Amino acid sequence: MNTIAPATIAPTGIIHTPNGDYETIIGVEVHVQLNTTTKLFCGDTLSFGDAPNDHTCPICLGYPGVLPVLNQQAVEKAVTLGLALGCTIATVCKFDRKHYFYPDLPKAYQISQFDEPLCSNGTLTLANGRVVGIQRAHLEEDAGKLNHVGAEGLAGSLYSLVDLNRAGTPLLEVVSHPDLRSGEECKEYMATLRNLVRCLNVCDGNLEEGSMRCDANVSVRKVGATQYGTRAEVKNMNSLRSIQRAVEYEAQRQVDLVESGGKVVQETRLWNDATGTTISMRGKEAANDYRYFPEPDLPPLRLSVTWLEDMKANLPELPKQRYERYTQTIGLPDFEANLLTENQELGDYFDAALALTADNKALHKPIANWLVGDITAWLNTEKLSLTDTKLTPSLLVELVTLLEAQTIGSAVAKQLLPELLTDGASPKALVDSRGLGQINDTSALEALVAQVLAANPAEVEAYKGGKTKLMGFFVGQVMKATQGKANAATMTELLQKKLAE
Ligand SMILES: [Zn+2]
Incomplete structure (x- = not known):
């Protein structure tokens, strides 16, 4: 039986236990869907909510023998965001194939960037002044979507339908350093990044529709420790609030686990907004599980220094x-x-x-x-x-x-x-x-004030007896008589003067 007293979490991300304090360490990977007209490697238009598989072609359906062509607008938007994050933009970089099998990925590999990201070494400054390091931001294509039919989520569903409208949508995956220290800070980081992508018009920033998707790598360690703990990746948060809640829950879960003698394992966990918990989805793949190799169908991407300078000069x-x-x-x-x-x-x-x-x-x-x-x-x-x-x-x-x-x-x-x-x-x-012009004429206002006071002798008496709150009533009466046209400042002054007599 677990006899450990429940740990408590502070907004700072410090978790107190009878055995000492833990801090939360979070690095965030955000998939930013670039709002280009067409997909990353084919001419299909981007869509949200259209009929399934309407926006597909042999390229994004992964037919054999087709060739991808890189979308220039996607590169421009990626570079724009990279520059705004203060990143170094690679003048030469390549694309790689990342292999994994999943029904929403028809090619059984994703075209991504492995060891030569387009953008690297940037920063994002939060409202509280904290500077979060950006390790890298690379271009890749999105997968399609699975709709699980017959039950909530994958578990217990009768069958799944594949919709490849999203397959091939350009993503810029922005990877932060493990610089974040609380759920609150993760929320702030996402809000700041969302603000930035909207300002740059590179993404609509709708978390609910999945236009920005956040995976948080969460680990805990005793305050003062220098080594990072084992991290778990938390996915499936689709609002700023759920990001904060998921990170706080996960940090708490890890501390409780460690405190009761258990060990955190490296894995991917799914956030469930309804239950407010994370559940284990799968063991986390290591990079070598993906068998990356250079994409043979795309030449390296080369950017001219002059073009980059122009982009920088024209940042909004x-x-x-x-x-x-x-x-x-x-x-x-x-x-x-x-x-x-x-x-x-x-x-x-x-x-x-x-x-x-x-x-x-x-x-x-x-x-x-x-x-x-x-x-x-x-x-x-x-x-x-x-x-x-x-x-x-x-x-x-x-x-x-x-x-x-x-x-x-x-x-x-x-x-x-x-x-x-x-x-x-x-x-x-x-x-x-x-005829809504303001009545500024003092003598006209004086006459109105006099009329209102004469018509309300009881209120005048009460005001003089100390109920000064009645000033609002008199102001209201004059405004009513003038359909709101009396000059409020002059009229109030006249009321005060008259009532002081
Ligand atoms: Zn296509």
């Missing part, structure tokens, strides 16, 4: 640079800068609005506020994205310009927003045609 702005521009140049607070950086679409929209208002810097912060505030809230409620709306950056600039010039107040702007988002009307035209 990276998330980290965008964040710094928003915080340092525009002066946005951390929260807003983060949201605009994490959401590529929102950030691009913001940049388009910035370009229209280069000469009016006072508009920049209000535009950011509207985007991450009311507009995002509306999009979340309606379950839409910005591209689904009719509010162009120039219409948003028009709205914010009206606000900043005090032509309208924020109450009117908020009222108009849903209409602008769905109809794409000009805010200025709407304000003019409906």
Whole structure:
């Protein structure tokens, strides 16, 4: 019987036991599906969710005698990501055959890169400043998919169907050094990488659809030990949350095993999101099990130094640079800068609005506020994205310009927003045609304030007796009387003055 007290896991990845503390060591391999038009070695288009085997040809079906042709766009996207990770890009590298038998791999080998990866020695910096080493990133083709019919998963299924639509999809496998120390950090690493691939437009970053797949090599060792423990590879995590949970579970399992006198074995384990556990799938193959040899049907890939320099010079702005521009140049607070950086679409929209208002810097912060505030809230409620709306950056600039010039107040702007988002009307035209201009005239506002106070004597009494929260009520009454058109600041000032009399 296991009498060991249960170990506890800290967010730092340190696991405390009565016999001492363990640390978690994780290296991550991420398969990034490159969003090219066609597959890596044939002309079939990439697809997700189409009818099975619609996107196949003799090459990706593995017919004998066919020849693969390397997709240039895949190389460009791989190099783009490699450069953004600060990798060294090989000017000459080759492809290799990696042999294994599985029904979703018709050739019984995968074209991959073994000892000459396209990209090597990079880094990825996390939000907390931790720098994670990237060992290598190599190009390879994806396998197809098996659909197990008749039961949940492979176990107990009646039969399996092969869908080769995905076979031959270009992947860049990004391999980190074992630099990660907790499930939380693995999640952060994946989120940062996802942000980067979306920003570079090399992958859609959808974990749920398998566009980015993460295998975590997890091991544990006593704090202070210098040797790594035996690692197990954990697969099948399809969300950021499941990556964190899987790594935490696996580290805990290994510590419990070691503490009860057992030994961690090198194996591949499958994460089950429903049960929150990992189960053994198979013993981990060693590299020599794959009998790698150079792919005889493809010449070595040669990249010209000039072309590489051009690619480097034309890299788009990276998330980290965008964040710094928003915080340092525009002066946005951390929260807003983060949201605009994490959401590529929102950030691009913001940049388009910035370009229209280069000469009016006072508009920049209000535009950011509207985007991450009311507009995002509306999009979340309606379950839409910005591209689904009719509010162009120039219409948003028009709205914010009206606000900043005090032509309208924020109450009117908020009222108009849903209409602008769905109809794409000009805010200025709407304000003019409906007479929604802000009432800034002090004497007109004074008269309104006086009317509201005269109509609510009990509330005035209560306010003067100390219920100052009633200010909101008075403001609301004046706004109601003016359909939201009163200049809020002036009106509040007048209310305070009158109520102090
Ligand atoms: Zn094909």
